Amino acid sequence: MPDYPYFTSQTLVDQLVKEYLKKYNYGDQKLEITLDMSWFNKLDVFYNFRYQDPEGLSATGAGETGRYYYVENIDYDFMAGKMKVTAIDLQFLLRQYFILGDEGSLASNWSSAGEPDRMFGYLCDETLGASGEGEFADGEPGKILVDENILEGY
Amino acid sequence: MTIPYREWTIIDKANLKAYYASPPGTLTAIGDWTETHQKLTYIGDENSAGTHDTKWYAIFRPRAGQDFQSRDGMDEIMSIEFAIDVNLTQDTSNMTSFQLIHGITNNNNAWEKDRVNGKYYDGVNQWDAYGTRQHAAALDYETITISALPLTYSPWFVAYKAASGAWANAYQADFWRGGAHFRALNYNPDAPAAGEIFKVFLYPLYMRVRFFNPVVNSMDRMWAPTAGGVALVLTGLGFKNGNAEIDTNGNTNPGGWGDLVDNIYLEGLQGQGSTTLTRSSGDFTVDSNTQITIPSGKFPALSAGSYEIKLRKVMADVGPNVEGYAGAWRCDEDGRVREGEKFTIYISDTYEDREHREKKGWILLTDWHLKNKLGTEVLKYYSFDYVRCPGKVYKGNLARISAVPRGMDDRSGLFKVADLTLDLANNDLEFSKLLAGTTILKNQKVKIYMAYADEPEGWKSHVITMIIDDYSLDGENFQVKLKDITQKYFRKNIPHYLCTKEAYANIHPDKDGEPMPELIGLASFTTGENKGEVEAICVNTSTFKYLAARGSLKSIDQVYSDNVLKSTPVDYAVSYGDGGITYITFTGDQGDNKVTYNGKGYAYTGINSDDGYVRNPVYIALYFLLVIMKIPFSMIDFNSFEDLATKLENMSEDETGKLILQKSRDPEEILKDLLPGAKCYIAKDGRIAVGKKDVSNFATNNSDTAPVIFKQIDVLGKAQRVYNMRDAVNVINARFDWIPVWDLFKSTSVAESSSAIDRFEDRMEEREHEPLEV
Numbered sequence: 001m002p003d004y005p006y007f008t009s010q011t012l013v014d015q016l017v018k019e020y021l022k023k024y025n026y027g028d029q030k031l032e033i034t035l036d037m038s039w040f041n042k043l044d045v046f047y048n049f050r051y052q053d054p055e056g057l058s059a060t061g062a063g064e065t066g067r068y069y070y071v072e073n074i075d076y077d078f079m080a081g082k083m084k085v086t087a088i089d090l091q092f093l094l095r096q097y098f099i100l101g102d103e104g105s106l107a108s109n110w111s112s113a114g115e116p117d118r119m120f121g122y123l124c125d126e127t128l129g130a131s132g133e134g135e136f137a138d139g140e141p142g143k144i145l146v147d148e149n150i151l152e153g154y
Numbered sequence: 155m156t157i158p159y160r161e162w163t164i165i166d167k168a169n170l171k172a173y174y175a176s177p178p179g180t181l182t183a184i185g186d187w188t189e190t191h192q193k194l195t196y197i198g199d200e201n202s203a204g205t206h207d208t209k210w211y212a213i214f215r216p217r218a219g220q221d222f223q224s225r226d227g228m229d230e231i232m233s234i235e236f237a238i239d240v241n242l243t244q245d246t247s248n249m250t251s252f253q254l255i256h257g258i259t260n261n262n263n264a265w266e267k268d269r270v271n272g273k274y275y276d277g278v279n280q281w282d283a284y285g286t287r288q289h290a291a292a293l294d295y296e297t298i299t300i301s302a303l304p305l306t307y308s309p310w311f312v313a314y315k316a317a318s319g320a321w322a323n324a325y326q327a328d329f330w331r332g333g334a335h336f337r338a339l340n341y342n343p344d345a346p347a348a349g350e351i352f353k354v355f356l357y358p359l360y361m362r363v364r365f366f367n368p369v370v371n372s373m374d375r376m377w378a379p380t381a382g383g384v385a386l387v388l389t390g391l392g393f394k395n396g397n398a399e400i401d402t403n404g405n406t407n408p409g410g411w412g413d414l415v416d417n418i419y420l421e422g423l424q425g426q427g428s429t430t431l432t433r434s435s436g437d438f439t440v441d442s443n444t445q446i447t448i449p450s451g452k453f454p455a456l457s458a459g460s461y462e463i464k465l466r467k468v469m470a471d472v473g474p475n476v477e478g479y480a481g482a483w484r485c486d487e488d489g490r491v492r493e494g495e496k497f498t499i500y501i502s503d504t505y506e507d508r509e510h511r512e513k514k515g516w517i518l519l520t521d522w523h524l525k526n527k528l529g530t531e532v533l534k535y536y537s538f539d540y541v542r543c544p545g546k547v548y549k550g551n552l553a554r555i556s557a558v559p560r561g562m563d564d565r566s567g568l569f570k571v572a573d574l575t576l577d578l579a580n581n582d583l584e585f586s587k588l589l590a591g592t593t594i595l596k597n598q599k600v601k602i603y604m605a606y607a608d609e610p611e612g613w614k615s616h617v618i619t620m621i622i623d624d625y626s627l628d629g630e631n632f633q634v635k636l637k638d639i640t641q642k643y644f645r646k647n648i649p650h651y652l653c654t655k656e657a658y659a660n661i662h663p664d665k666d667g668e669p670m671p672e673l674i675g676l677a678s679f680t681t682g683e684n685k686g687e688v689e690a691i692c693v694n695t696s697t698f699k700y701l702a703a704r705g706s707l708k709s710i711d712q713v714y715s716d717n718v719l720k721s722t723p724v725d726y727a728v729s730y731g732d733g734g735i736t737y738i739t740f741t742g743d744q745g746d747n748k749v750t751y752n753g754k755g756y757a758y759t760g761i762n763s764d765d766g767y768v769r770n771p772v773y774i775a776l777y778f779l780l781v782i783m784k785i786p787f788s789m790i791d792f793n794s795f796e797d798l799a800t801k802l803e804n805m806s807e808d809e810t811g812k813l814i815l816q817k818s819r820d821p822e823e824i825l826k827d828l829l830p831g832a833k834c835y836i837a838k839d840g841r842i843a844v845g846k847k848d849v850s851n852f853a854t855n856n857s858d859t860a861p862v863i864f865k866q867i868d869v870l871g872k873a874q875r876v877y878n879m880r881d882a883v884n885v886i887n888a889r890f891d892w893i894p895v896w897d898l899f900k901s902t903s904v905a906e907s908s909s910a911i912d913r914f915e916d917r918m919e920e921r922e923h924e925p926l927e928v
Contacts, residue, residue: 002920005827005892005899007771008676009810012802013890013903016831021886025907028565028878033863034870038512040604041615044838045561046845048852048860053873055865066862068852073561073570076617078518078604079554082870088564090852 022092029089031069037081047071049087068094156489157364157399158392160228161787162216163780165333165358166267167195170287172209176201181209182285187272194733195356196243197254197338203348211287213259213270214238214358215333218529220786221493224330227478228491230366231326232400234258234311236334237359237759241304241706241730244353252352253295253340256309257288258325259332288335289325295339298354304706304730306359306759312404313411320471321404323366334361357706357734359759360787366472368392368415368465369491370480376613377500380458385450386499388463391485392478394443407471415440417466418448423498423544423610424459460498460544460610481612486793492841493788498612506608514607517541518555519548519614520576523599527592534588536578543611551578551585553631558602558618562835565881568826569835569842571638572618576600578632585632595622600636619840640836643785644822649815650782651704653691658701662692664746670704670735672782673755674774675767675812678711679893679900686714686750688814689895690738698740700749706734708754708767713738716747750895755813756781761799763809771811772799772844775828778813779842783821791843798832798844816894884910885919 002020004013031051035043043049048070056064069087076083107113169192172181181187195212202208214236216222236256259265261275261282269277281287296307311329315321322329336356346352370390378384395413397406418431418438431437431448438448446465463480467473481497506514519541522534537548554577562569580586589595599621605614620636627633649669655661668691677687690700690713702710710728713720720726726740738751754767758781761773768777776795779785802808813828825834832846845851853860865873884907889899911917 002886002888003827003892003899004830004888004890004903006675006774006813007810007830008812008891008900009807010890010901010903012805012807012810012830013888013901014905017886017888017903017905019831020888021883021905021907024881024883025910026877026879026882028881030876030878032874032876033865035863035868036870037516037604038509039863039868040512040516040617041508042861044855045835046833046837046843047855050860050862051865052862053865057875068860070847070852071561072564073559076558076560078558086561090847093847093849093852 029091030072031087031089032084033087034082034084037076037078037083039083039085040076043071043074043083043085045071045074048090051087067091156391156487157232157395158228158367158369158483158485158489158491159362159364160491161360161362162220162222163360163787164217164220164784165214165361166217167193167212167214167356167358168265168267168270169193169195170211170213170270170272172211172272173206174209175205176207180285182283184273184280184284187284189271189273189277191269191271191277193267195336195358196353197336197356198244198351198353199338199341199346200351200353201346201348209337210353212336212356213265213333214336214356214361215259215265215267216361217267221788222330224326225493227482228365228367229326230472230476231322231329232364232366232395233313233322233402233404234329234334234364235308235362236311237306237308237362238336239304239357239359239706239734239757240298240307241355241357241734242300242353243355243729243731244351245300247341247346247350247352248344249300249341249346249352251297251299251342252338252354254298254307254309254354255288255290255295255337255339256311257286257290257294257335258311258329259335260287260289260325260328261332264331286335286337288337289328297342303354304708306757308759310403312402313400314405314407314471316405320407323472329363334358355730355732355734364489365392365491366395366413366467366469366476367478367483368467368476369478369483369485370463370465370497371484373463373480373497373499375499376497377502377505378453378456379503379505380455380501381503382453382455383450384453386448386453388446388448388465388480389444390480391444391489393446393465394440396443409470411471412467412469414467415446415465416468418446419464419466420454420456420461420499421464422457422459422461426457426459426461429454429456456501458502460500460612462496462498462612488792488796490787490792495614495616496612498610500610500613508606508609511606511608516604516606518552518617519603519605519611520552521601521603523601524593524595525598527594532593541611545611549584551580551582551632553577553579555602560618560836560838562833564833566826567829567831567833568822569640571641572620573623573638574620574636576634576636578634580627580630580632585627589625589627595625595634597621597623597642599639600634616838616840618836638836639789639840640785640842643783646783646821647818648782648821648824649704649818653693653701658693660694660696662695662746665691665693669815669817670701672705672813672815673703673707673753674777675755675769676753676809677755677812677814678752680712680752683717684750684893684896684898685717685719686712686752687893687895688751688753689816690749690751692744692749693737695743698743700738700740700744702728702736702738702751702753703755704735705756706730707736708757710736710738710751710753712752714750715740715744717750748895765809769809769811770799770802771807771828771830772802772832774811774813775825775834775844778824778828782815785842789841791837791839791841794843794845798829798846801846801848802830812891814892814894882910882914882918883920884914885917887919 050066054063068090073086174186196210200208266276374387420429467476484494524532535548540550541548556575602617603614623637624635651670757767763769891900
């Protein structure tokens with residue numbers, strides 16, 4: 001149970017409690033992968049990385065393209081030449097944000113936007129696409145603006 | 155402008171006590187001094203009204219084991235800053251102010267911390283001379299007003315003294331040997347009269363030494379073709395220190411210092427010799443205090459091989475050669491220096507980038523930093539194969555290494571403690587001989603590195619540093635158990651200091667062995683049935699004296715005796731003594747009453763809040779590590795603490811921390827609870843770091859874009875996504891603001907995720923609250 005014995009601020013503790021809830025209300029989601037030692041210098045504890053997995057989580061079955069994680073643990077097995085990485089899914093943090101980008105700095109449309117820009121919001125047509133469920137012109141799933149009253153709690 | 159510096163916070167201290175016939179002479183005879191060995195550092199005078207008077211001097215020196223010594227590349231001191239807490243302990247005089255004189259202890263032999271006294275520097279041998287035994291600093295005193303005490307004072311042993319020249323640098327050998335020296339002088343209006351005593355307690359906080367030596371943190375390329383002709387940019391600090399910064403707090407060097415890198419040497423490690431580049435010839439430019447450029451047209455042709463890079467300043471007032479090897483020392487943006495590994499530039503026409511080298515193969519290297527019984531470092535190197543490097547040879551005794559775990563528990567936010575086992579072959583009787591000799595292994599460091607094929611040894615990557623915990627030998631196999639280096643410091647009881655009958659003969663019988671309380675931050679609890687956040691310990695039933703805190707509190711604001719508010723001076727007085735301990739002394743017997751108080755905790759220069767004491771939760775965690783756990787400065791990533799503290803400042807939550815240590819608690823549990831939703835981990839460089847993921851820092855690692863891992867290409871075997879739904883939490887009832895003496899929390903914070911409750915049809919709370927103290 002998260003207690004905060006050494007903090008005195010209700011505001012700060014309320015925020016910390018909400019952050020804890022956002023992170024763990026749908027489990028404690030992690031990824032466990034094994035890499036070879038060529039990754040030794042690219043990853044460290046608390047480092048961020050993006051994971052591309054054609055079988056990854058995707059409502060359209062398109063897989064994951066660059067889902068963000070950060071490293072919790074690395075077990076180096078030098079005898080086998082491998083490193084086992086346990087990483088924390090950063091969606092608990094990223095799904096909190098929907099940012100309308102600066103129209104002056106973002107690319108004018110989704111197809112010409114780079115990966116970093118695509119992390120921010122592009123409004124797509126809610127009926128476009130074969131699925132009729134909101135896709136960009138190139139078939140990528142989009143984010144649809146919806147009535148705020150149907151949004152839930154956290 | 156910042157200047158490279160090293161800092162020490164764990165400091166040995168001692169008193170030199172003179173007991174001399176009055177009136178005082180110059181105290182230059184051994185007979186004027188006593189053999190009293192005291193670790194409580196007072197300065198001051200007592201006029202006994204009898205035949206003899208007393209005087210105290212205080213000496214400080216960073217404790218052994220923190221590398222307090224001149225080191226190659228960090229050997230030209232610029233200036234020294236001492237920081238001390240000054241507390242009035244006893245004053246029966248009419249004094250309103252005095253001069254606190256500081257300097258460097260002057261003696262050709264190092265004083266022995268457990269035996270030093272006024273007569274003998276090691277309990278046996280005489281000091282070179284008696285009297286002040288001090289190289290006085292230029293601008294060597296501060297006039298302290300008695301009414302301003304307690305205060306924190308930071309005197310400097312400055313770079314330049316008028317009419318004398320470079321000052322701190324001139325006495326650096328004595329400084330490394332003897333440390334700092336303090337005394338009191340020029341009492342105003344008068345020195346203590348007959349029957350009067352004036353005694354001030356000094357508590358050392360840190361010593362900070364600034365250096366002229368240049369520091370190179372990075373190079374923009376690590377290889378060059380044999381034909382040369384490529385540009386090389388060195389980035390670091392101390393390439394061109396400004397005169398005004400060097401002269402800080404001191405006199406002005408009228409001729410200036412000429413602080414500027416003059417030469418760069420490319421020193422071959424395979425016998426290629428050394429090539430010199432000179433600034434005056436235009437071979438390179440010192441672009442700023444933090445950057446040097448060797449233009450492409452000036453990078454020379456060199457024979458193939460690896461080279462180390464040495465920088466040199468030629469300075470008339472110090473040195474005259476002030477040098478440093480690129481990479482041997484690194485510093486952060488504030489100038490804090492830590493030891494690194496020398497950079498090696500590789501000259502080759504067949505260079506392959508790291509990605510290719512990584513595929514070719516790698517090898518594990520272990521550096522063993524042992525010592526012998528005299529304390530001299532003994533270095534040993536072992537690997538799986540025999541590896542010959544320019545400066546060392548790794549013997550191929552390493553047979554097996556267990557998995558090396560590094561990481562943290564994301565849920566609790568605390569680093570995980572690593573353990574590993576090395577098996578080494580003893581066929582050549584390497585370890586039979588080692589164990590039979592005078593070499594000490596227990597608690598000595600073993601640094602593990604990884605190096606790739608076809609690259610210089612200087613490019614090896616640090617994996618982890620551990621300490622030897624245990625070992626066994628069974629003929630052909632030598633097995634060593636290594637443990638996390640943090641365990642060297644975390645295996646102690648907290649609170650660490652106890653109130654004992656040995657120290658306090660009249661201690662309340664129920665309080666013998668009770669921990670001395672510690673307070674950092676603001677303690678304030680004035681309403682309700684139970685009042686006061688910290689319990690004071692009755693250490694003298696005859697004089698009604700209570701120990702409020704082991705250290706010097708900024709203030710005590712309210713005192714309660716069985717929850718009845720007392721007033722000062724009618725009911726009690728606050729004093730400091732015996733090493734800066736804060737005491738409450740009542741005018742009357744409080745019997746068995748529980749005495750509690752509210753107050754403002756400890757101060758520490760550099761991390762205090764605006765009101766003069768430590769309050770930011772992150773800085774309280776830092777104070778806890780540095781001062782209470784006594785973790786060496788070099789083991790902490792200060793930048794990460796500052797970044798996290800700044801986040802709280804930006805939220806206006808930087809005065810919301812508090813740490814009260816009243817009864818025993820696991821130090822790792824304390825650390826975990828001190829960090830506001832953040833993680834504490836051991837970074838690859840071995841330093842304790844903190845961090846918190848937010849929208850500003852999820853996409854990069856130290857300014858580099860986060861790498862992409864492709865499951866189809868990079869992942870070996872299966873990848874597993876785990877949801878840990880058993881650990882899901884959708885209802886939280888958290889408590890905060892704990893008062894240990896009453897074992898109560900002042901408030902709670904309740905939150906729930908209604909969507910998760912609805913979907914899972916279950917209110918999932920975490921486990922029951924457990925008691926915090928043992």
